[in-house]
Amino acid sequence: MIRCELNALCGSRYSSFDSYRQHIYRCHRSLIDPFDNDHSGSVAIEKALNDIGGSSVDCISSNEPDLTVDSDEFIHPEEELSEIDYQPINFGPILNNVFDQNTGCTKLTAFYTYFLLEFREHHLLPQKLVQLIISNICSLLDIIIKITNAKTLSACAPVIDFATVLREINQIISFISKNEYQFLKQCTEHFDYQPPTKIMLNTAEECANYVPLKQSVSCMLHDDQLLQAIIDNIKSLSTCTAKDKDLIISNRQCRSVRSNLVRPTNSNALLLKLYTDGIDITNPIGPKKDSHKLTCFYYLLDDLPEIVRSQVDSIGLHCLCYTKNLNNDNSRRMLMNILVEDLNKLQIESISIPRLSSRIYFVFSTFCADNLASNEIGGFQKNFNGGHFCRHCFITYENRHIPLTDISFVPRSRLKHDKIVNHIIANNGRQIVQGVKGLSWFHDLIGFHSTESLPPDIMHDIAEGSTAR
Incomplete structure (x- = not known):
């Protein structure tokens, strides 16, 4: 058992050196990451802060073993979590006076989660780099708190309130960035994140992951501008087709698609196209350096305007599995039954869009490969x-x-x-x-x-x- 004694107020204990090392990088970064890689500069900064009377403020600490063993190994819900992972942050009374618990802190949590999403999904920053940025943000807030406390000559309420608010904000940031489980938990709460569904195949070692189409497509079509662009594009294609019936400009003119469009009650049902391809991924380090081949299934709304349909972001991932698992007849049959059932359910039940006060129907178009x-x-x-x-x-x-x-x-x-x-x-x-x-x-x-x-x-x-x- 390793006990952290880098700060008198810390005292967190860890069962492995890797978890202890991650704790140091997350909560005591200023001690090992000096400015301009100058160790003496770090000591001088710490000494200066101590000289002005700043008290050390740590991130959320716990006497339980740290959950973040490695930044590339994510926490899953079925793993054992410490007690703090299941409890909301206990904000102090001063923070509740400054922020409304149901508005201020919730907005801060949602904004910060979106901030992390932009780093990871839009800018494609590695998880270790994101953790480094967050660690430096927390260290910056610690320094601001220390300087604020050092300049407080008397019990001035406004200054105390400001320092407490920053301390609580620091706790919120550290809590969300603590591990992958907490991050995905906030994404689910604030941005309707739907985790992939795990499918157990023929054996316990064989599995696949898929995203239910109804949930995925519904989230996409809740964008008013995108939905209006699809409707306008369908009307534009119908106008062009009426002017020149010999010109084929969309899949809606295909014989098989036209026969499918007769089924739903709404003739303007949206076309759903599927696509599959294989990819190879490699682990360049570690004992398992072999290439792993995966088979991916994607979906695309065929009625999207061309400028939107050509973008990679418009292609949604539907299913991901090992290619070798599809070579087994029983495993392949189990997976295909689930995917077909999901697709048929979307075509039969359709989805409801509250903003339109109506339902949107879907029709299968083609399967590209x-x-x-x-x-x-x-x-x-x-x-x-x-x-x-x-x-x-x-x-x-x-x-x-x-x-x-x-x-x-x-x-x-x-x-x-x-x-x-x-x-x-x-x-x-x-x-x-x-x-x-x-x-x-x-x-x-x-x-x-x-x-x-x-x-x-x-x-x-x-x-x-x-x-x-």
């Missing part, structure tokens, strides 16, 4: 060097170089594809028939069909592929 992922999702063969490799027609690999002017290929249709799938299921999926391997991952998704909902991968076909026709 590269050729390999599209074939895998659609239940087609995953190789392109033999057989019926195209998911749009019945072309064979041997006839791929014949110009379309010399031969015509029979396109795949819903009826023909369903017959092939039923034949494969009847034979327990033991063979690939005309390029079809079996059922699609999303065969139960409303509005989805393997022959119509998986558009061509033009970028790879034209720029990289050798099978383009």
